[in-house]
Amino acid sequence: MASVLSGYISTIYDEFMRDRFISILVIIVLLSFFSISCSDSPKDSKQKSIDMMSTQTLGLAYLEEFKLEEAEKEFLKFIKLAPDEKLGYANLGLAYLRMGKYPEAEKQLSKAIKIDSKDPDIRLLLATVYQMNDEREKAITELKEALKFAPDHVKIIYALTELYTAGSDGESQKQRKNYLLQLVAKAPGNIVPHLSLTDIFIHDGESDKAVEQLEIIQKQFPEFPKEATDYYDKALSLLKKADKENATMQFTIFHNYLKVTSPYQAGIAEFKGPGGSLIGFPLITYDQQSLSQNNENRSILDVIKFTDATEAAGLNNVPRFEDGKRSEFGNFTHVEAADYDGDGDTDLYVGSYDPVTSTYKHYLFNNDMGRFKDVSQEAGIRHTGKESSATFADYDNDGFLDLFIVKEGGDLLYRNAGKGVFEDVTSKTEIGSKTSGNKALFFDLDHDGDLDLFEARSNSNLVFRNNGDGTFKEQAEKMGLSGVNWNSQNAAFGDFDDDGDIDLFVVNGNSSNILYSNQREGIFKDVTENSGLRSSGGSSSVAVGDCNNDGFLDLFITSASGEKSSLYLNKGNGTFEQVKNAKEMFAAIQHIKAYDN
Numbered sequence: 270m271a272s273v274l275s276g277y278i279s280t281i282y283d284e285f286m287r288d289r290f291i292s293i294l295v296i297i298v299l300l301s302f303f304s305i306s307c308s309d310s311p312k313d314s315k316q317k318s319i320d321m322m323s324t325q326t327l328g329l330a331y332l333e334e335f336k337l338e339e340a341e342k343e344f345l346k347f348i349k350l351a352p353d354e355k356l357g358y359a360n361l362g363l364a365y366l367r368m369g370k371y372p373e374a375e376k377q378l379s380k381a382i383k384i385d386s387k388d389p390d391i392r393l394l395l396a397t398v399y400q401m402n403d404e405r406e407k408a409i410t411e412l413k414e415a416l417k418f419a420p421d422h423v424k425i426i427y428a429l430t431e432l433y434t435a436g437s438d439g440e441s442q443k444q445r446k447n448y449l450l451q452l453v454a455k456a457p458g459n460i461v462p463h464l465s466l467t468d469i470f471i472h473d474g475e476s477d478k479a480v481e482q483l484e485i486i487q488k489q490f491p492e493f494p495k496e497a498t499d500y501y502d503k504a505l506s507l508l509k510k511a512d513k514e515n516a517t518m519q520f521t522i523f524h525n526y527l528k529v530t531s532p533y534q535a536g537i538a539e540f541k542g543p544g545g546s547l548i549g550f551p552l553i554t555y556d557q558q559s560l561s562q563n564n565e566n567r568s569i570l571d572v573i574k575f576t577d578a579t580e581a582a583g584l585n586n587v588p589r590f591e592d593g594k595r596s597e598f599g600n601f602t603h604v605e606a607a608d609y610d611g612d613g614d615t616d617l618y619v620g621s622y623d624p625v626t627s628t629y630k631h632y633l634f635n636n637d638m639g640r641f642k643d644v645s646q647e648a649g650i651r652h653t654g655k656e657s658s659a660t661f662a663d664y665d666n667d668g669f670l671d672l673f674i675v676k677e678g679g680d681l682l683y684r685n686a687g688k689g690v691f692e693d694v695t696s697k698t699e700i701g702s703k704t705s706g707n708k709a710l711f712f713d714l715d716h717d718g719d720l721d722l723f724e725a726r727s728n729s730n731l732v733f734r735n736n737g738d739g740t741f742k743e744q745a746e747k748m749g750l751s752g753v754n755w756n757s758q759n760a761a762f763g764d765f766d767d768d769g770d771i772d773l774f775v776v777n778g779n780s781s782n783i784l785y786s787n788q789r790e791g792i793f794k795d796v797t798e799n800s801g802l803r804s805s806g807g808s809s810s811v812a813v814g815d816c817n818n819d820g821f822l823d824l825f826i827t828s829a830s831g832e833k834s835s836l837y838l839n840k841g842n843g844t845f846e847q848v849k850n851a852k853e854m855f856a857a858i859q860h861i862k863a864y865d866n
Contacts, residue, residue, distance in 0.1 A: 321350050328360060330576040332367070340364045355381040359391055366394070371402040389419035396428060408432055423459075426452045427540035430465070445469070460489055461536035464524055471517050476508045479516075483508070490532060492687065497526035535613035538638070583641040587632060588623040601864070607661035609670045610635065610689050617641060618672060620656040629655040631674075635689070649691040654678050662711035664698075664720050665739055675706045675724065700733050700741040702726060708865070712762045714748075714771055715791050723750065725757035725775065734791070749793045755780055758829075759810040759865050763822045766843035776808045778829055786843070801845040807833060810865035827864075 328343030341364050348357035358381035365374035378395040385391065392415035399408035409432050412425050419425065426448050433445035446469050452462040463486050470479035483505055487493075493501060500523035507516035527533050579585050587602065602621040609616050617634040633650050634641035645651070650672070657675040664671050669685035680701025683691035695701060700722060701709075708725040715721060719735040730752045733741035745751040752775060759776040766772060770787040777783065784800045785793040797803050802824070809829040816823045821839035828834050834855055837845040 317350060321347060324350065325356070325360075326576055328364075330578070332360075332364060333578065333581050335367070337364050337368050341368075353384065355384040355388065355391065358384070359394065362398070363394060366398055366401065369401075371398050374398045375402075387418045389415040389422045389425060393422075393425055393428065396425075400432070405432060405435065421455055423452060423456045424540055426455065427462075430462070442469075446473075456539065458489065459536040459539055460486060460527070460532050461540065463489070464527065464533075467520065468524065471508065471513060471520055474511075474513055476511050476513070476516075479520075480505060480508050483520075490527075490530075494526050494530060497523050500526065531610050531612035535611070538613055582639065584617075584634065586643065587619055588621050588625065588630065603656065603658050605659045605661055607670050609633075609661060609672070609685060611669070612636075614638075618650075618659055618661070620659060620674075622655070629653070631656065633672075644689065648689055649693070650683060652676070652681055652693075657706060658708050660709050660711060662720050664700075664711065664722075664735065666719060673701070673709050673711070673722070675702070675709050677705045679703050680706065680709070680724070694739075698740050702731055706731070707757065708759050710760050710762065712771060714762070714773070714787070714793075716770060716789075723760055723762075723773065725760050727756045729753045730755070730757050730775070744791070748791055749795070750785060752777070752783065755783075758808065761811045761813045761824075763813050765822055765839060767821060767841060774802075774811060774813075774824065776811045776826065778806060778808065780806050782808050782811075782826065796843065800843065801840075801847070802837060812865075829864075 324343045324346045328340045328347065331337070331340035331343060341361065344357050344361035344364060347354075348361065351357060358377045362374045362377035362381065365371075365377060368374075375395065375398050378391060378398065381391045382388070382395065392411050396408040396411040396415075399405070399411060409429065412429050412432070415422065415425050416429075430445050430448045430452060433441045433448065436442070436445075446466070449462050449466045449469065452459075453466055456462065463482050467479050467482040467486070470476075470482060483501070487501070500519050504516050504519035504523055507519060602619065605618045606615050607618075608614060609618075614636040616636045617632075619632045619634065620629065621631075622629050631645060631650065631652070632643045633645040633648050635644045652674070655677045657677075659672060659674045661670040661672055663669060663685075664673075664682070665684065667685075669687055671685045672683040672691060674681045674683070680695065681693060682695045682698055682700050684694045686692050702724055706724045706726040710723045710725070711720040712723070713720055714723065714732070715734060717735075717737070719737055721735050722731075722733040722741065724731040724733070730745055730750060731743055732745035732748055732750050734744050734748075735741055750773065755775075756778040757775050758778050761774050761776075762771050763774075764771060765774065765784065766786055770789060772787050773785040773793060775783045775785070781797060781804045782802055783795055784797045784802050786796045788794050804826075807829050808826050810827045812825045813822050814825075815821060816825070816836070817838060819839075819841070821841045823839050824837045824845065826835050826837070836848040838848060839845055
């Protein structure tokens with residue numbers, strides 16, 4: 270029991286960072302409309318909001334570093350600033366929980382519940398306090414109370430299954446089975462409850478139901494570990510023969526193999542991860558009455574504060590340039606984010622020039638509950654040389670994200686072979702520039718169901734059509750996309766003329782940007798002249814989105830000089846109109862040179 274609870278609290282701590290920045294930004298948005306008191310002057314109210322944001326953010330940073338006494342002081346300050354907000358009491362209770370001060374934690378969480386009796390996450394945290402204090406029945410009561418107003422809260426249901434697992438009596442096992450059935454219904458894509466329920470069905474002699482669960486597991490799991498396959502087959506065969514005893518042994522071994530896989534660990538993280546507002550990161554629901562008190566003069570920029578979490582996240586080994594300095598070669602750092610191992614969190618690929626060693630370095634950071642570890646060597650990412658950019662994409666449609674790197678001396682394609690291992694298939698696939706490029710973009714440009722590659726370069730652009738057999742063929746000129754003598758820096762795809770196919774927009778540094786309309790059958794047409802997008806050069810990157818919510822894709826184009834960033838609105842007929850008199854809109858990015866690598 271103690272080890273289960275210790276693991277649960279450890280998970281609470283490790284999960285702190287995963288959605289930290291998202292949570293902070295949500296709080297910032299809320300605070301931008303939040304006024305402490307009608308009697309306060311706008312200046313005092315503004316300062317109080319800033320102080321609240323500062324103390325809360327600093328307290329969370331201390332929690333992250335397990336500096337619990339410092340966190341306690343900050344949350345006490347927050348409570349003094351906002352005594353009617355559950356936020357301060359809840360996170361102070363979390364700090365006491367980690368200190369092992371269970372009575373103090375219970376006291377603070379009870380205060381938070383008094384403010385909001387129907388917050389399931391506060392009750393989940395209070396139940397954890399009871400668990401750690403060996404008060405199992407009180408924990409169960411608290412969780413059942415929370416389910417009355419949050420019946421779909423899967424973390425609470427999972428916590429109940431864990432609590433009943435510790436009970437050896439018949440009633441406890443009956444309750445565990447009941448809540449596992451609920452969990453399977455409410456989280457059908459999670460493999461963890463299916464495995465636990467299978468175990469119960471085998472124990473209870475319900476072979477048909479156990480077989481049904483095993484077949485569901487096989488459909489959900491992308492590929493069993495090689496060692497586990499035989500045990501799965503034997504367990505399934507024995508269950509069909511109603512051989513309970515031997516089936517139990519085979520299933521147990523199979524279950525143990527699956528426990529160390531990424532899908533299983535992702536499933537555990539779903540149930541033991543952040544509980545919406547309290548399990549490891551801040552509460553974001555403020556008092557509704559306070560929310561209605563809108564201070565129109567407050568800027569969101571006045572309360573934005575970030576805490577440097579680089580070292581705590583394990584990312585401090587990426588080389589840094591001193592402020593105002595760059596290497597003599599004009600190198601830069603590029604970052605790509607994707608869940609390459611399919612475990613439910615975001616991993617990172619980073620390329621950066623190191624001014625200390627005068628070499629270009631790369632890193633594949635695996636995300637383990639918000640902490641990152643460089644696994645490039647063991648994953649097979651072992652190249653050298655300066656990079657321009659990289660991108661993750663599943664070029665062979667096998668369900669695993671592959672990694673393409675734009676690099677001096679020739680691009681590289683690493684195929685994701687699963688289990689965290691990559692293999693260099695550049696030569697085999699015949700993909701990528703043999704010299705260098707600026708930006709790679711994977712998309713299905715010919716609508717045949719697989720990903721093709723467009724590579725923007727400083728001379729002629731390249732297009733590699735996917736043959737569907739693991740190889741590519743370069744056809745930029747044939748498709749009308751080569752752009753000879755253009756210095757193409759960036760590109761974006763989208764259905765810009767709303768005709769049902771994918772078009773392409775290319776950003777050029779030494780000539781006009783180009784809009785290509787998809788003519789289907791692998792042919793694109795330059796329609797820039799009548800599109801309203803003709804430019805005089807100097808562009809550096811582009812972002813696509815429907816900024817005015819009219820259903821059409823708009824374009825935001827940045828400048829290499831930092832002076833000519835532009836927003837173009839899509840008129841819905843294949844043409845665009847530049848937003849004029851946008852001085853205030855672009856004031857914050859004046860003199861900023863923007864690139865997308």
